[in-house]
Amino acid sequence: MKYDEFYVESIRDPKGFWKRQAQNLIWDDFPTEILREAPHGGSHWFADGRLNMSYLCIDRHLEAGHGDQVAIYYDSPVTQVKANITYQQLKDEVSKLAGGLKELGLEKGDTAIVYMPMIPQAIYAMLACAHLGVIHSVVFGGFAPHELAIRIDDCRPKVIITASNGVEISKIIPYKPFVDEAIGLAKHKTERVIIFDRKQGVHIPKMDYDVDYETLVNTSESVGPVSVESTHPLYILYTSGTTGTPKGIVRDTGGYATALKASMNYVYGVEEGDVYWAASDVGWVVGHSYIVYGPLLNRNTTILFEGKPIKTPDASTFWRIISEYRVKVMFTAPTAIRAIKKEDPEGFLLKKYDLSCLQYQFLAGERCDVATLKWTQEKLGIPVIDHWWQTESGWPMLANMVGVELQAVKPGSAGFPVHGYDVQIMDEDGNFCDVGEEGFVSVKLPLPPGCLLDVWQNTERFVAGYLKKFPGYYFSGDGGYRDEAGYVYITGRVDDIINVAGHRLSTAEMEEVVASHPAIAECAVFGIHCELKGQKPLGLAVLKSGTKISSRDLEEEIIHKVRREIGAVASFKQLLVVNRLPKTRSGKILRKLLRNIADKKEYPIPSTIDDVAIIDEVKAVYRTKNIGKFKKETL
Numbered sequence: 001m002k003y004d005e006f007y008v009e010s011i012r013d014p015k016g017f018w019k020r021q022a023q024n025l026i027w028d029d030f031p032t033e034i035l036r037e038a039p040h041g042g043s044h045w046f047a048d049g050r051l052n053m054s055y056l057c058i059d060r061h062l063e064a065g066h067g068d069q070v071a072i073y074y075d076s077p078v079t080q081v082k083a084n085i086t087y088q089q090l091k092d093e094v095s096k097l098a099g100g101l102k103e104l105g106l107e108k109g110d111t112a113i114v115y116m117p118m119i120p121q122a123i124y125a126m127l128a129c130a131h132l133g134v135i136h137s138v139v140f141g142g143f144a145p146h147e148l149a150i151r152i153d154d155c156r157p158k159v160i161i162t163a164s165n166g167v168e169i170s171k172i173i174p175y176k177p178f179v180d181e182a183i184g185l186a187k188h189k190t191e192r193v194i195i196f197d198r199k200q201g202v203h204i205p206k207m208d209y210d211v212d213y214e215t216l217v218n219t220s221e222s223v224g225p226v227s228v229e230s231t232h233p234l235y236i237l238y239t240s241g242t243t244g245t246p247k248g249i250v251r252d253t254g255g256y257a258t259a260l261k262a263s264m265n266y267v268y269g270v271e272e273g274d275v276y277w278a279a280s281d282v283g284w285v286v287g288h289s290y291i292v293y294g295p296l297l298n299r300n301t302t303i304l305f306e307g308k309p310i311k312t313p314d315a316s317t318f319w320r321i322i323s324e325y326r327v328k329v330m331f332t333a334p335t336a337i338r339a340i341k342k343e344d345p346e347g348f349l350l351k352k353y354d355l356s357c358l359q360y361q362f363l364a365g366e367r368c369d370v371a372t373l374k375w376t377q378e379k380l381g382i383p384v385i386d387h388w389w390q391t392e393s394g395w396p397m398l399a400n401m402v403g404v405e406l407q408a409v410k411p412g413s414a415g416f417p418v419h420g421y422d423v424q425i426m427d428e429d430g431n432f433c434d435v436g437e438e439g440f441v442s443v444k445l446p447l448p449p450g451c452l453l454d455v456w457q458n459t460e461r462f463v464a465g466y467l468k469k470f471p472g473y474y475f476s477g478d479g480g481y482r483d484e485a486g487y488v489y490i491t492g493r494v495d496d497i498i499n500v501a502g503h504r505l506s507t508a509e510m511e512e513v514v515a516s517h518p519a520i521a522e523c524a525v526f527g528i529h530c531e532l533k534g535q536k537p538l539g540l541a542v543l544k545s546g547t548k549i550s551s552r553d554l555e556e557e558i559i560h561k562v563r564r565e566i567g568a569v570a571s572f573k574q575l576l577v578v579n580r581l582p583k584t585r586s587g588k589i590l591r592k593l594l595r596n597i598a599d600k601k602e603y604p605i606p607s608t609i610d611d612v613a614i615i616d617e618v619k620a621v622y623r624t625k626n627i628g629k630f631k632k633e634t635l
């Protein structure tokens with residue numbers, strides 16, 4: 001198949017194209033209406049169709065005689081536990097947990113938060129919700145109680161499903177005290193907390209609302225899947241926006257199932273029965289789409305890995321897993337590869353394993369630097385594919401579609417538009433950019449199936465954030481350009497969102513936390529280059545006059561505060577005290593200028609700056625504190 005023909009067809013006749021893809025699922029009612037414009041200007045796919053996601057991920061495969069196939073390889077180097085879970089076992093676990101949720105009064109349209117480490121019960125919980133039409137919202141374990149409380153108040157769950165603890169390398173992280181604290185902080189009162197006890201000796205504080213996971217499952221009857229409309233929300237996934245409050249991306253059921261199923265084959269080149277591994281976390285969109293729903297929809301064997309690319313126990317873990325489970329296609333973030341490369345630059349560990357099973361290595365989640373891509377290519381000797389997407393899209397928007405036609409890999413580029421995405425680069429005025437000219441990466445409406453349906457309980461934010469900037473187009477928030485051969489290059493966010501180790505975080509949110517310290521008059525938080533994590537946050541603060549606190553004490557307090565209020569995952573480690581911040585004459589802090597100076601990037605001096613002399617002051621502070629590219633010795 002030729003990519004050009006395939007892609008053009010998806011844009012020329014989206015309804016016909018996606019109707020054919022939808023036929024690869026089993027529907028309770030096949031849609032008669034393929035595409036409808038939604039009142040907010042977005043799209044509703046397959047609106048009058050009915051189906052159930054959990055049925056498609058499990059029961060469908062049992063009916064076709066694949067109950068004995070392994071659905072999940074669970075591999076936890078941090079606890080030394082491994083398990084092979086077949087599709088039949090998955091069915092038993094999910095339908096009984098769904099029965100338990102039903103007994104607790106949950107029904108279609110209710111919401112449930114899943115706050116869990118990377119254990120099979122996290123997947124059971126997601127699928128059990130999908131089974132009943134309960135809308136789940138998975139919250140990444142690295143977020144602090146305050147962040148969890150924000151999500152509780154926004155999605156108002158009936159239950160929270162959690163576990164006794166997570167394990168971070170060798171550190172035990174108790175989850176239940178976090179959940180209790182979050183419930184205490186939230187205005188919304190969650191009815192029940194279901195706790196899976198991992199029996200790792202962690203004390204679980206008892207509360208009236210507690211329900212033991214195992215008792216619930218053991219005392220409940222299995223229930224069957226509930227048929228839902230195609231546009232019924234499968235989940236809400238919170239992601240960082242440009243304001244301090246995260247936004248709840250709402251995903252539909254039918255469009256998402258159709259898009260994911262098709263992507264497994266066309267984008268990733270996997271067939272039913274293959275082993276596919278996305279080394280991410282169920283708390284991120286990659287986990288939702290490519291640890292859980294995508295591979296299970298496609299009857300693949302997915303890998304649930306509870307560990308890190310290094311230190312669990314060393315930089316060979318990824319290679320062991322690929323070899324042990326005969327992984328055909330793997331997906332990870334460039335940060336993970338950089339971490340491995342740092343520990344094992346020559347790739348000696350990799351040579352100890354038979355990796356002949358691996359056909360493609362995919363990378364995404366952050367910009368992939370050329371050195372990392374080339375190292376991976378050289379060491380693995382297979383196509384290494386950078387591809388680009390977001391929580392909002394739910395599945396890839398740019399890629400080298402290996403299942404359609406593998407094209408030459410151009411390091412630095414995330415490839416070509418994926419079927420269904422009419423990707424355009426626009427300038428500030430909404431005109432198309434020329435070849436090589438950097439602009440805003442946008443997608444002509446309608447977006448294909450699987451993309452965000454709305455922002456939970458906040459359609460205004462959906463319209464303002466994505467549809468308003470360029471009428472008729474979805475605005476991605478990323479900058480980029482296209483070369484003469486059509487390859488697209490993503491240059492980074494054009495807003496206050498940063499990407500730390502492939503984790504999307506809002507500097508505006510961190511800035512709010514820093515600014516709330518009583519000693520601070522004003523501050524700026526922005527992302528600077530980090531050789532390992534891609535980016536890391538840096539804070540600059542001006543003290544209130546008369547404040548006595550030392551810079552070092554203040555820094556410690558702020559680091560602790562960000563950790564307490566956002567979470568360890570923010571990786572906020574540095575705060576510099578300065579006399580003043582660069583501003584425009586109208587008083588706007590020039591964060592981009594601060595970032596560009598730290599990264600030693602070329603920058604125009606804004607004509608609106610109120611005092612040019614401050615640039616030298618900033619450089620002097622960076623030099624003294626070894627900041628960014630002013631650091632004498634980088635990693």
Ligand code: COA
Nearest residue numbers: 141142168279280286309333335336339365501502568569
């Ligand atoms: N629960 C609790 N805490 C968590 C957590 C979780 N699920 N995930 C991360 N954290 C904590 C870590 O323990 C660490 O805490 P510390 O400051 O006390 O050490 C902090 O959050 C930062 O974690 P992380 O970003 O993972 O950094 P690290 O230094 O522990 O590890 C890497 C560095 C490169 C190995 C790691 O970032 C990594 O594996 N990156 C790849 C990530 C990835 O796959 N992203 C894909 C998203 S698509």
Ligand code: AMP
Nearest residue numbers: 364365366367387388389390391490504
């Ligand atoms: P998230 O919503 O957490 O998946 O983060 C999405 C953001 O990560 C995008 O908007 C990009 O800024 C960035 N991103 C993801 N993949 C890539 C990639 N392949 N190249 C460059 N940036 C990427």
